[in-house]
Amino acid sequence: xxxxxxxxxQFLLLNAPGASAINGTLHYLASxxxxxxxxxxxxxxxxxxxxxxxxxxxxxxxxxxxxGGVLIFQTSVEAETPLQTFRVYAEAVGDFDAGIAGxxxxxIALANPSSSPVxxxxxxxxxxxxxxxxxxxxxxxxxxxxxxxxNQVPGFETLAAPFEGILRVAATSGTGVTGAGFRAxxxxxxxxxxxTTGPLIENAGAPGIIVFPHLAEGGGYTMQxxxxxxxxxxxxPGLLRFFNQQGNPLNxxxxxx
Numbered sequence: 001x002x003x004x005x006x007x008x009x010q011f012l013l014l015n016a017p018g019a020s021a022i023n024g025t026l027h028y029l030a031s032x033x034x035x036x037x038x039x040x041x042x043x044x045x046x047x048x049x050x051x052x053x054x055x056x057x058x059x060x061x062x063x064x065x066x067x068g069g070v071l072i073f074q075t076s077v078e079a080e081t082p083l084q085t086f087r088v089y090a091e092a093v094g095d096f097d098a099g100i101a102g103x104x105x106x107x108i109a110l111a112n113p114s115s116s117p118v119x120x121x122x123x124x125x126x127x128x129x130x131x132x133x134x135x136x137x138x139x140x141x142x143x144x145x146x147x148x149x150x151n152q153v154p155g156f157e158t159l160a161a162p163f164e165g166i167l168r169v170a171a172t173s174g175t176g177v178t179g180a181g182f183r184a185x186x187x188x189x190x191x192x193x194x195x196t197t198g199p200l201i202e203n204a205g206a207p208g209i210i211v212f213p214h215l216a217e218g219g220g221y222t223m224q225x226x227x228x229x230x231x232x233x234x235x236x237p238g239l240l241r242f243f244n245q246q247g248n249p250l251n252x253x254x255x256x257x
Contacts, residue, residue: 006066013057014047022057033112033143045111045145045178048079063194068202074194078157078177080199082113085170088181089226090124090150092161099186099256106197107182108167109147112140118174120146122153122175127167140177149184153204166228168201215242217252 015022024042028036028046036044048059059079065072094103112118122135136154140146147224150156169179181197217222225240 008064008066009046009216010062010064011046011048012060012062012082014050015057016055018039019055019230022050024048024054024057027143027175029143031141031145031147033145035117039135043145043147044076045113045143047113047143053132060098060191065194067191069116071190072172073195075098075182077180077196080180082176083171085097085168085229086179086199087166087228088179088200089164090167090181090197091164092150092159094161096161096186099188099190101188102183103161104183105149105161106167106185107147107149107194108153108169108179109145109182110140110169110177110179111145112142112174112177114175115142116174117141118177119172120177121170121172121195123168123170124150124157124165126163132165137172156201163247198227206249212238 012028013022017206027049027167028042028044029047030036030042030044035233036042046061048057050056061079062074063077063078064074088106088108089107092105094100096103108122110120118140120138120140122133122243124132124134127131131200133156135156138146138154151159167181169177171177181199182194183197186191187193212225217223240254242252244250
């Protein structure tokens with residue numbers, strides 16, 4: 001969660017159709033797990049806590065950033081329950097530290113909703129499955145959070161751009177963590193734009209078809225598809241099929257990065 005200095009966070013809480021009203025609270029927590037103080041730039045996590053006897057709502061946070069009254073970007077983060085393992089897409093391109101247009105870098109945010117510390121290890125593999133880096137042991141404090149760019153992860157400091165790969169987060173102790181991956185990119189105006197890149201749904205179509213319900217290509221719009229294999233040494237052959245709004249085949253030109 002971020003707020004102030006141009007950043008704002010909006011929460012969307014959704015109840016199930018026909019269900020009774022839900023009552024609960026939002027707990028705003030700093031990175032060390034203490035209650036978040038509402039001053040200056042606020043970084044941390046939020047817990048959606050229903051009261052006893054009430055269901056948990058489906059929840060999203062919409063993150064926005066404005067500069068000089070101009071909206072620069074919006075992206076959303078879906079609320080999660082803790083997981084023992086999950087993966088996010090990760091990349092680094094160009095000279096991000098110099099703010100060169102088109103340069104990108106991945107960041108990872110981890111939150112621990114439990115009352116005990118959680119040990120975590122990060123493993124980065126290339127798109128070919130080759131191991132690139134393994135982090136030093138990390139600890140997410142009780143009710144706390146860790147957020148960093150990949151080059152700030154202990155053990156990843158010397159990882160040089162360019163690279164593309166999959167970052168696997170594994171809890172080595174405790175009840176698991178929640179997390180989100182972010183892709184930061186500098187545009188031609190020098191603004192930093194962020195979008196989420198996971199967590200990826202493991203074995204989302206095992207077996208079966210998965211669907212992107214919307215695409216936009218042309219007129220300044222582009223899309224990049226990241227297709228990730230399942231378990232280690234498992235082959236995942238298949239097709240990408242494109243359709244227009246009437247359900248007819250759509251001709252698009254694909255390029256591989």
